[in-house]
Amino acid sequence: MSEKTTFETLYELDVRDKLEKKKSGGSELNYLSWAQGWREVKKIYPDAEYEFERFGENNLPYVYDPMTGYMVFVKTTISGVTYEMCLPVMDGSNKAMKAEPYTYTVGSGDKQREKSVDAATMFDINKTLMRCMIKCLAMHGLGLSLYFKESVAPETAARIKKEKDEEIKQTETTIKNLQAEIVSTAKKMIDGGIDSTAIYAKIEEIGGKKNPNSIKDIGKCEKIIEALKKMKESTKSGK
Numbered sequence: 001m002s003e004k005t006t007f008e009t010l011y012e013l014d015v016r017d018k019l020e021k022k023k024s025g026g027s028e029l030n031y032l033s034w035a036q037g038w039r040e041v042k043k044i045y046p047d048a049e050y051e052f053e054r055f056g057e058n059n060l061p062y063v064y065d066p067m068t069g070y071m072v073f074v075k076t077t078i079s080g081v082t083y084e085m086c087l088p089v090m091d092g093s094n095k096a097m098k099a100e101p102y103t104y105t106v107g108s109g110d111k112q113r114e115k116s117v118d119a120a121t122m123f124d125i126n127k128t129l130m131r132c133m134i135k136c137l138a139m140h141g142l143g144l145s146l147y148f149k150e151s152v153a154p155e156t157a158a159r160i161k162k163e164k165d166e167e168i169k170q171t172e173t174t175i176k177n178l179q180a181e182i183v184s185t186a187k188k189m190i191d192g193g194i195d196s197t198a199i200y201a202k203i204e205e206i207g208g209k210k211n212p213n214s215i216k217d218i219g220k221c222e223k224i225i226e227a228l229k230k231m232k233e234s235t236k237s238g239k
Helices: 006-011 034-044 122-139 154-191 196-207 218-237
Strands: 020-024 027-031 049-052 063-065 069-078 081-088 102-106 113-117
Touching: 006 034, 034 122, 049 122, 069 122, 081 122, 154 196, 154 218, 196 218
Parallel strands: none
Antiparallel strands: 020 027, 049 069, 063 069, 069 081, 102 113
16 A cells, blocks of 8 residues: 555544634634644644745735735645645635725615724734635645535544444443442442442432433442442441
């Protein structure tokens, strides 16, 4: 089997647990922050580089047009391959920001209303540069599936399913073992003369059910075992 390309390696990298959320208009979007993305890339490709393109006499990291707004450009290089992406400076509603604030109209008829867009600041430009960098990394494969309906690469999906199935199986085994320990502990306590009513009252108090085999929560099972052991010790000491 041939060695995976840089694109294949980064595309198959599962970054779902690294995603953050932001509100955009009336919806909530998942996104990969530049810090998380850059860290994941550098862990695999330490020689990865990025560059903000600069323009004009003042060497500014953006271009500006009064009609259309600001645009930034970023280059990323991984394993000798360079991609360039651009991104406009936008507000939370994905409206282009300009040097001066402006308004626009949404809706129609009685529902028509005016909304405003603030003037862009250097903070907005800096934030867009970093967003553009993560977008550029997607061209190398990192988190690219986030940009369309496929939630994860097929190869990664198969691996995640296998890991999830193993996790579920392990959890079920742990719960069964804990349930068995509760039953065994309760039986020994009853055989030792401890009131069964008090024992099962304690089990129900913590687990919500008297039958240990119907309690499926690991945390509750562990708390029940600890409580029963304390009850046993307390009875022994005559407290």
